Amino acid sequence: MRRLLSALAVLLALAAPAAAVDPSERLPDPAQEERARAISEELRCLVCQNQSIDASDAQLAKDLRIIVRERIAAGDSDNEVRDFLVARYGEFVLLRPRAHGIGLLLWALPPALLLIAGTGLFIAFRRRPPAAATADSLSADEEAALKALSREEDESPNL
Amino acid sequence: MIVEFGHFALILALAVAVGQSILPIAGFFRRDPALMAVAPRASMMQLLLVALAFAALTYAYLVSDFSLLNVVENSHSEKPLIFKISGVWGNHEGSMLLWALILALFGAAVAAFGGNLPQTLKANVLAVQGWISTAFLAFILTTSNPFLRLAEPPMEGRDLNPVLQDVGLAIHPPLLYLGYVGFSIAFAFAIAALIEGRIDAAWARWVRPWVLGAWIFLTAGIAMGSYWAYYELGWGGFWFWDPVENASLMPWLVGTALLHSAVVMEKREALKVWTVLLAILAFSLSLLGTFLVRSGVLTSVHAFATDPARGVFILAILCLFIGGGLGLFAFRAGTLRQGGLFAPVSREGALVLNNVFLTVAAGVVLFGTLVPLIVSAFGGAISVGAPYFNTVFGPLFGATLLVxxxxxxxxxxxxxxxxxxxxxxxxxxxxxxxxxxxxxxxxxxxxxxxxxxxxxxxxxxxxxxxxxxxxxxxxxxxxxxxxxxxxxxxxxxxxxxxxxxxxxxxxxxxxxxxxQSEAILEMKPGDTATVGAYSVTFDGIRNSSGPNYSESVATMTVREGGVVRFVVEPSRRFYAARQMPTTEAGIRTHGLSQFYVTLGGEGRDSGSVVVRMWDKPLVTxxxxxxxxxxxxxxxxxxxxxxxxxxxxxxxxxxxxxx
Incomplete structure (x- = not known):
């Protein structure tokens, strides 16, 4: 089955050099059509290489585009349309992974990395003044900073 | 005969690379200037040998020598001359040879222009270049040899993939590789510094031109690739967050960070350890990028696994250089003395912020690119596409730009x-x-x-x-x-x-x-449609033929306020050797904007065609x-x-x- 699918993928890729939607599929209601385009742009053409169904001429992409429009015409919300497709094709169909399982890791990574970097920088800059204090003498600025710091601590002169 | 000569030169180059890897380092530890002096000579010799090998392969392409498997698979006797030449690196084996050639070129450049480098640093840098060279040449000779002959040569070749037969893509790989390989110099300098346990502002001054040069070429390569995808693939998009694109973006991001941290190191002797780490990372991502694109792992993890020789070799090279580099860093970074202090709000501080954002952005792109591969290796399936990257990368890079x-x-x-x-x-x-x-x-x-x-x-x-x-x-x-x-x-x-x-x-x-204004509709000859401020008349379709393809060209007259502004001619081509159709977008630049038309399939009425048109303001x-x-x-x-x-x-x- 897998081999058949990949052979199919190659054939379809060869037959489908160009991209974008087909005028014949359009919904009569422009608001619904706009929703359909927005959803289509975030759904994967499963037999193509990294193409959305909105930008593929493959037969499967066409079928999916029609399904999306049918669901919208039937009154589904955007999320219901996505759920419908995920139930049939799995999470693989979503170009924007959902925030659970490995997807959660994907969404949590950027803020986590920034937080780690921020904390690291904060610690590095906090550690710097004492490091300077071990040098031979303190500059006037450093003296002032040290005083300010020790005042903050507990008004005691020795750190 | 010439081909065998090239093959032999490549084997000799490997032998020289092995010598270049070992002798100068041995000379460094034994304080033997004669051994260290081997390095520059070996680098020059290597350039000569790899260049000979490359010239021999190019010759085989020029004369369409179909007794070479590589030429059969990627060339055709009627292909235009420029694509015969670019065909040399339009495939896995040839592109690896190009990589090795550029590496040898840069090694020789360090040898030739590094006259004022301290002898030990020069010897160590060239030795590290030798390691990389050895790995690549051994990889080419054992698993990706472009010089393999066929016992029964066919009469005609299978032609180069038509979408690659394009001037933009002919020069895209060399530019990209000049960037990737340029970072190998920074990597070699970083490793040499770790081996010696000594690093100073002069080090940053030596490294900076190489990083800057690599960065310029990488920028050119990425821009060229983006423009190629824009006009050749017919989607009208300029960046698709395809893994192939991400592979070149990651080294660019880290390379940009390296460029900035090297400034801090040169001026203020600060951020030494960090700069060395970035140099290692920039080259690691270049290596990863090269292999992601060239190993076939992206098309299918399973195809990659079915050719274990190549796959295992690639993993070994990645582990050796990335793991080895980072390991040496962890082991020796403590010996590098930290330099100047600075307040959070300062030029240094701003550059640190730049570095944080750029490396986090690179990390996010790396993770997003690799996760689908990892998940699929374990039998699952997940997509990480443009919507994810746009959402995550946009704010990160936007924040960088604000500063x-x-x-x-x-x-x-x-x-x-x-x-x-x-x-x-x-x-x-x-x-x-x-x-x-x-x-x-x-x-x-x-x-x-x-x-x-x-x-x-x-x-x-x-x-x-x-x-x-x-x-x-x-x-x-x-x-x-x-x-x-x-x-x-x-x-x-x-x-x-x-x-x-x-x-x-x-x-x-x-x-x-x-x-941008967009219009997607079915048109028959004689029809007129509106796109933004323009009205477009479909005049008709004519057939013609090129050297190795046949095509149908549509003529569209674009008017603004009734006045003819220009004519665009999108076409559909058919390449017989590969039985492959392509679309060629009709693009007309007006001012800084472009009018972009592609032809889709046939429409519902007979004689009608699906036409996609965009007016893209300021796109250039x-x-x-x-x-x-x-x-x-x-x-x-x-x-x-x-x-x-x-x-x-x-x-x-x-x-x-x-």
């Missing part, structure tokens, strides 16, 4: 943030004004687009704030100011241009994404911005201070003391 004009205005060690902001208030006002004006002119506009527009103007104009401040127009008046401006070092102009280029590219991206700025960035980089590279070995600049009398 860009500020950085150069802060002083070293301890900066004055309020003062810098004060100097930029006019730029800020201008950015806000442009956003408001566009909102007023265009009516209903998405807030993200307006914000993006503001940021673009902020970066584009703010980039020149440092020059204006340093020329002191306000204090000394226009004429003295201009003279002061002319006296500023080239690198100051380089910085301004490179930063402005970012603004130009962003302007193009925002304008195209937010304000996306790539012109990259050119501006490159110009900035080149100007910096031409700065006297960076030309290692250049005599000390004479004091210029025209420049008043600061």
């Amino acid at each position: 860009v004009p500020l950085g150069p205005l802060l002083a070293w060690k301890r900066g004055d943030l309020l003062g810098a902001l004060e100097r930029l208030w006019a730029v800020f006002a201008l950015a806000a004004l442009v956003a408001v004006l566009v909102a007023w002119m265009k009516g209903e506009t998405h807030i993200t687009a307006l914000f993006g527009l503001g940021v673009a103007v902020w970066v584009l104009v703010g980039a020149f704030a440092e020059l204006v401040t340093r020329a002191r127009f306000r204090e000394v008046g226009l004429s003295v100011g201009l003279r002061r401006l002319a006296g500023l070092p080239r690198s100051a102009f380089g910085t301004a241009l490179a930063h402005a280029g970012l603004g130009v590219t962003l302007l193009g991206i925002v304008a195209t994404s937010a304000f 700025l996306i790539w012109l911005g990259a050119l501006v960035m490159m110009a900035g980089g080149t100007l910096s590279l031409a700065d006297r201070r960076l030309r290692v070995g250049a005599p000390k600049p004479a004091r210029r009398a025209t420049v008043p003391a600061e």
Whole structure:
């Protein structure tokens, strides 16, 4: 089955050099059509290489585009349309992974990395003044900073 | 015979590379100058041998020698000359050989121009280059040999993939590889520094031109690839977050960070350890990028696994260099003495912030690119596509861009943030004004687009704030100011241009994404359609043929207000050798904008065709911005201070003391 699918993928890729939607599929209601385009742009053409169904001429992409429009015409919300497709094709169909399982890791990574970097920088800059204090003498600025710091601590002169 | 000669030269090159890997290092540990002196000679010899091998393969392509498997698979006797040449690196084996050639070229350049490098550093750097060379040459000879003969040669070749038969893509890989391999020099310098346990500002000064050069080529390669995808693939998009694109973006991001941290190291002797780490990471990502694109792992993890020889070799190279580099770093980084201190708000601080954002962005792209591969290796399936990357990368890079004009205005060690902001208030006002004006002119506009527009103007104009401040127009008046401006070092102009280029590219991206007009419809000859301010008449279709394809060309006349503006001719081609159809977009540049037409399949009525048309305002700025960035980089590279070995600049009398 897998081999058949990949052979199919190659054939379809060869037959489908160009991209974008087909005028014949359009919904009569422009608001619904706009929703359909927005959803289509975030759904994967499963037999193509990294193409959305909105930008593929493959037969499967066409079928999916029609399904999306049918669901919208039937009154589904955007999320219901996505759920419908995920139930049939799995999470693989979503170009924007959902925030659970490995997807959660994907969404949590950027803020986590920034937080780690921020904390690291904060610690590095906090550690710097004492490091300077071990040098031979303190500059006037450093003296002032040290005083300010020790005042903050507990008004005691020795750190 | 010539082919066998090339094959033999390649084997000899491997032997020389092994010698270059071992002898200079041994010389370093035994304090033996004679052994260390082997390094430059070996580098020169290696360049000669690899160049011979490359020339032999090119010859085989030129004369269409179909007794070579590689030529059969990727060439055709009727292919135009330029694509016969570019066919040499339009495939896995040949592109690996090109990689090795550029590596040898850079190694020889270090040997030739590194006259004033300390002997030990030069020996170690070239030895590390030797390691990389050995790995690549062994990989080529054992698993990806382009010189394999066929016992029964066919009469005709299978031709190069038609979408690759394009001038843009002919020069795209060499540019990209010049960038990737350029970072190998930074890597070699980093490893050499770790081996010696010594690193100083001079080190940064030696490394910086190489990093800058690599960065310029990588920028060119990425921009070229993006423009190629734009006009050749017929989607009208300029960046698809395809793993192949991400593979080149990651080294660019880390390389950009490296470029900036090397400045801090050269000027202030700070961030030494971090700079060394970035040098290792930039090359690691270049290696990863090369292999991601060339190993076939992206098309299918399973195809990769079914050819274990190649796959295992690639994993071994990656583990050895990335793991080895990072391991050596962890083991030896403690021996590098830390340098100058600085306050959080300072030029250094701004550059650290730049580094944080760029490396986090690179990390996010790396993770997003690799996760689908990892999940699929374990039998699952997940997609990480453009919507994810746009959502995550946009804010990260946007935040970086906001700080860009500020950085150069802060002083070293301890900066004055309020003062810098004060100097930029006019730029800020201008950015806000442009956003408001566009909102007023265009009516209903998405807030993200307006914000993006503001940021673009902020970066584009703010980039020149440092020059204006340093020329002191306000204090000394226009004429003295201009003279002061002319006296500023080239690198100051380089910085301004490179930063402005970012603004130009962003302007193009925002304008195209937010304000393009689109029309997708079925047309018959004689029909007229409206796209934005234009009306387009479909005149008809004619058939013609090229050297190795046949095509149908549509003629469309584009009018504005009844007046003919231009004619576009999109076409569909059919390449017989590969039985493969392609679409060629009809693109017409007007001003900085472009009109873009592609042909789709047949429509519902007989004789009608699906036509997709876009008017893309300011779209060319996306790539012109990259050119501006490159110009900035080149100007910096031409700065006297960076030309290692250049005599000390004479004091210029025209420049008043600061």
